[in-house]
Each structure stands twice: as C-alpha cells, then as structure tokens.
Amino acid sequence: CQSLSVFKSTVFIGVFKCVDRKRLYKDLVDTVLPIPLYRSLYCEGPGKDVLKRVKRMPVRPTVKTFFFQLHSGTLPVKPWLQEKGLFVPWSINCLLCRKPETVEHIFLDCWDAVFLWDILQRTLKKDLPLTNYGIRFLSVDNEGGVPYDMFMLLGLHSLWRTRMAVRNADVNPRQAREYLIESAIYVREVYETLTEKPEWVPILDRLVSMKQF
Template sequence: MTGAPDSYVWYPVASGSYSAKSGYAAASALSLQTLDQPAALVPVNWKKHVWNVECPPKLKLLIWQALHDALPTGVNLEKRGVANNSTCVHCGAPETTEHLFLHCPFASQAWDLAPLKNPFVSTSYGSFYSALEASTLDICLPPTGCRVNIFFWIVWSLWITRNQLLFESRHISVPETVTKALAGAREWSLAQLKPDNPSESQKERSLPLIPSMPQGTINCNTDAAWNPTSQQACLGWIFTPQESMPLLPFQGSQFQIHVQSALAAEALAVRAALSHAIHLGITSIWIRSDSLELVRAITSVTKPKNLHGILLDIEALSSSLVFCFFSFTPKESNGPADSIAKVSLCNMNSTWAWA
C-alpha cells in the first residue's frame, strides 16, 4: 500500500531468513527426491519418531544415524575399507544396524528383560525403523518410574555396551545393560522441569517496556474478525483520548477480502488504524493489539514472510508520525475494538466506515 521495497525471503522457514540449518534441510529434501535412496529412508516421520521424542539430543542423534545406516558397525566399516573384521562382538555374526540392536541374541535378551506392558520381540522386526515405530506404543510398567519411550534408552545402552566391549574389553551383562538404560531414563525424566504456562502479565514483560508518552498521545485499540472459509475479515479500531481532548473518541472499521490468516487480519487492522490516524491528523499514537504474536512481529528485526508487505506498510506509516508505540493488551481489555470488528460483519458492502 505504501510502495515498500521488495525483499528476498527464504521460503522453507517461517521467518523468511536463510540459515545454514534450513539450507541443509532443503538440500537434503531435494536429494531424497533426485537420488536413489534406500526405501527405508523415505517414509520416516522424523518429527514424530525422532526429533520430538522426549529424550536427550545424544540419543536422538544415535537414532538418526541408525536410520541412515551411518553408524560405524562392522559391516559399514568393512564397506569403507576401515576394518577387516565385520563380525558382532557378542555373537560373531555380521554386524549390521539391525543385527546389533534387534537380532543379536544379546540384544534380544535385553529387550526380553525390558519391563514393558507388551513383550517387545525384537527379532520379529526386519528393519530398525519398523521397530522404532512399534516402540511408540510401548508402556513401561511400574515401579520403574519411566514415562518416556524406553526404546531410545535401550538402544543407547546397547551401543555403549558394544563399544566398551570392543574398545576397552569390558564385558557388561544383559541385566546390567537394561538396568543402566532404565536408570538413565528415570534420572533424565526427573531432571526435566516443566515450567507453568506464563501468565498474560509475564507475556507482557517479554515485550519492550512502555516509554513515557508525549503529551497529546492518542490511545488506539485494534482487533479483527476473520472467516477462514471465505477468507474475509472485518477490521476494527477505536481512538480514545488520554486527557483534555474532547474531540475524541473516533472509531473505524474496514471490510477486507483475500485474508490468509487471523494474524494477517490483525496486522491489517493495525495498518488501517494507522492510515485513519494520519487522515485525522494524529501525530502521536499508542497502538494496542490483543495479538501477542503480531506485536512481537512488528517490534522484531526479523519479519515473518507471510506478513512481509503489511509489516513494511506499518513501518512506513508509523515512521511518518512523531511518536508511535505498539504493545500487547489482554483480550478482556480490548472489548470495544472487538465489538467494532464483529459489528462490521453486518456491513460488508461498505469498504470503509469511519465514525
């Protein structure tokens, strides 16, 4: 609306800012589409089965390597010409990822000792990922005190046991391996502190502190009503004086089409309120919105790509004023603006309605 300049955005992430991590993820996704990858890698739900699992990052990394068949097992080392002996340190069979964690008699005994509600027969799974998927339904029986997925911890313990036997000649029994896995899982679970949900006052303190307002500053509350089916929105705002300003309050509303989200509707309401303020000759304004996400987007250096144009308009309009400040206000304190937005749903034929 204000002719703001174009900008480069990186679409794979919500912020629109490129990072090495997002670039690597995009390149990896592209390589999976173009290269002949093993079939087992294609259906992996990484977020559900690996990255969002409640466990330490080192366990997730081990599982990630196992799913990519990137662990330095005997067979993999022999393929790379690193070692001549590819046999399992426990039973002498060829050491693959599936053998080490599922099919080896040592691993099978460890899974049999795991205190699970339903027995986990590791030898019945042909791939590591199929066993990982099945483990999401497992429940640890009391009194172990483990509420997390024990699969990750047993795999980790089996890997540590294998390495200690291979490199340090330290033999650890099957019961001790399982006990260490359960103890580690219980200790980690107890160490996780779950903070309470922050109150609205705490959320407000995460935003910039309210500065001293110049004399004559106008308060402006904004809100929007959005229909996700039709992608139509009704925007509302109201100006109220602080003291000794009898000409106010003024209020305004606007009907908008092709609005992609509720957050975009809230941003459009702020933009419309600024336009109305400039039209009225207001030079100092304090804009308050009940969308905490929007206020953070306006005040942050990095702008979300889905609001890029609207936020640049807001920045251009606010820069033309002598004073402009944005802050969050709770929903219960934003009733008048909310009412204006909802009432304007009945007046969709009018593009602008200023009062």
C-alpha cells in the same frame, strides 16, 4: 533466460492450467528432492515422522545423534566400516555370537538384544515392533499417550553403548540393562521439573527399578 526457455520447451504449458498449485508444488518437490536412498527400502509402513518425534523427545543429544545414524544407515557397525575401507581389527564378527556384527544382529538377533528386549517388554507389558523396519522407524502405537517409542529408543541406544564399551575396551563395561536404567533416570529427572507431569510417569519408576529376569 535460457533455462526457462528449455523448461518451456520440455513441458506443455497447458499442464499447469489443469493442475492445482498444491499438486504442482508437491510433484516439483518430489522431483527435485526425491526420497533418500536409505528410506527407499522402506517406502510402506507407519512412523514416517520418526525424526520429528525423536527431536521432541527429552533425551540426551547423543541419543538423537545415534538414532539419526541408525535411521540413515550410517551407524558405524563393523561391516559398514569395512565397506568404507576403514581398518577393523580381528574381524567383523560379533565377539559373542561369532556372526557378522550388522545392525540387525546388534539390535535384534544377538543374545544381548534378545535378553534386553525380553526384560523391557515384560516391564512395559507391551509388545514392541522388533523388526528391521521397527527399529528404524519406532513404529509402535503409543497407547494412552505413553511414549513407547521413546522407551524403545532408549533400549536401542543402551545396546549400542554396551557394544561401544566392548569395542573401545572400556575399563568398566556394563550391561545394556544398566545403561537403560541410567537413561530412564535422566528422563525421569527431566519430567520431575515440570509442574504438571504426565500420567504415565510412574512407568519410568518401573524402568529405573527394572529387574534382571
């Protein structure tokens, strides 16, 4: 066919003789299916299998949908909505800090985030990767099989739920800590149905009874 003849005219047949099939397949996939633009900003670093990890986590589907939006840069934060030409009432600033309500501000810099991460890290007795890369790839070491990446995801989703409760003028908006406890209860109930529970399950009890330091 014509497409095959064009392909032969642009690529030396001899190349295929000196390259093994696996390498050729990998290079072809990289060419036809390049790295998504949202990942091109973070080419180096651990945790590239984050979407597979989140898919296996026993969390609500809404949590997984939220993380995919966060990971792919499609989370509807105010500046993103404005860039898409959508109406944003009042301004794109955070109501608490009076700064642009970007992803980094919501999950890292806002006082809500600072307080929640402090409480969560004290409860887990674990330092979490609170960086632009860390919140998008959950690049935390799960020491001893403890799913710290799942706990970090629950923290991120709790901050988002609080933000949405305020934006949507909910009658009874709650603190991010309360949403986190609610999610921890759900995960604990999932593991209680198992005949053999992981050794780290008591950590969920600590999260459920998490104090406000």
